[in-house]
Amino acid sequence: MEKRVRVRFAPSPTGPLHIGGVRTALYNYLFAKQNGGDFLLRIEDTDQTRFVEGAEEYIIEAFKWLGLKFDEGVGIGGKYGPYKQSERKPMYKDYAMQLIKSGHAYYAFDTAEELNQRRSEAEAEKKTFQYDCKTRMSLRNSLSLSSDEVASLLENGTPYVIRFKFEEGETIEFDDMIRGHIKVESSLLDDKVLYKSDGMPTYHLANIVDDHLMCISHVIRGEEWLPSCPLHVSLYNAFGWGSEMPKFAHLPLLLKPDGKGKLSKRDGDRLGFPVFPLQWTDPKTKEISSGYRESGYLPEAVVNMLALLGWNDGTEQEIFSLEELVNKFSIDRISKHGAKFDMEKAKWFNHQYLQKLDNDILSEEYFKELKQKGITTDLSTVKQVVELIKERCSFAKDLWMNSDYFFTAPVEYAEKALKKRWKEGTSDTMRIISKQLHDIDDENWAQKAEDFLMDYIQKNELNMGQIMNCLRLAVVGDTKGPNMLDIMKVLGKEEILNRLDVATEKINL
């Protein structure tokens, strides 16, 4: 019988979640939904020293914004809870003890100073100290010490950790859904700490125990976990859970757009693009990091862009709704190498999604924004404007810079354009035109005005550009914007004439 698909996203609350993590979560989500399975959120807060206030709430809010719903976990609940590792603390020790009893783990009493001592000694010889099958007998642990000594140390309350014992000369093998078969020699691996002296498990122990208890079927996580996967596989086997071991898929990492290394929290604002889904204010330093939401990205665009960063469906399609992604996603089409984030492409994705956005919704939002700017206008005007300029915007916030002239008359005129278009005598011509436009009756004014202008141009043997550009300059303040007739329609007779008069007065030529 095929096991039910259950995947988890398991961040640690050490700060805001960055887009690499979001992508990992997205792939988990897509895989779960495609297989009719469950997508859980587990908070891995076993390191008390790195806990950051607000990080957990941030993570939950980020996924809410992105539209990725968890079926189970922190903030939702479920029958495998609690889903926060700090709340599961009491049970981990039993599992660690189980491994001690079966001989797969041992107590280690070495202090941090002692270990550092060994590390620096090794470094002096240009070697790296490793707590492993070759060195453990020269250290203070329940393998090297007599059972009496160990018993008395434990009785005296000497701090200890529990380490996994790798047997020498074994080959640990497993299959990764993205990378294929992987082999590692056990003697190369170090005896990782499973249980810390503060009474908390390390990631490795808690992760395996929880994945097993929560019936996780597939572990889809970042490539940074690949090196410790042999330990995880060994842990499953040591617990006797080998037959129920989840399948692993290690995702390539997101890399810095410039230079080297994986994308980090610092890169975003250094390079001028967000690395976080939502804006984040560091509770200690009060430093603000920008977010996609606050930068004007649509969540659908972010999801689409992230999905395509390391995956494609093999066709030339690039725009996918979440539903399509759920249907078409496949782990074996994930690329094996890291991907550099490209913010130009991210912008392009947003442009695509902004164009698809309903004009009424966009208009209502823009209307609110205008109100906040202290501009009085009405919704139907805003709708007309949005229809005219939407296609030239990549973000909703671009609306203003592309349409401010609809709501405020120009106070100055683009110098370059003025030099090029406004010749000697133009002001006089404009005054004549203004007078004529004034005399046209209000009914369907813009169309009649246009007819008049065409006629005027022809009769005076002028070019379109000579008149239209100057008119535009006077009304808009620059040679930009949609069709002049459309602008005249929106602004109306009175406003157009006002602006013309102001322009002919201000521009002295």
Place this chain on the structure above:
RNA sequence: GCCCCGUUCGUCUAGUUGGUCCAGGACGCCAGAUUUUCAUUCUGGAAAUCAGGGGUUCAAAUCCCCUACGGGGUACCA
């Protein structure tokens, strides 16, 4: 250093079983067209000797080996 993973246009990538690939698409870039202007849009273009070198083969981006480079790991962090 050691271990693991990777390497196709500037970037994201197609290329899965070797021949139809002197390598396709997208973003960006450049040019032209459309537009009274700007932007959009459309059309076209430049852009990867498939990291390099050896094999295997009639035939390799595709298989094997080596080297280089990149990434990750090497914590009582996740």
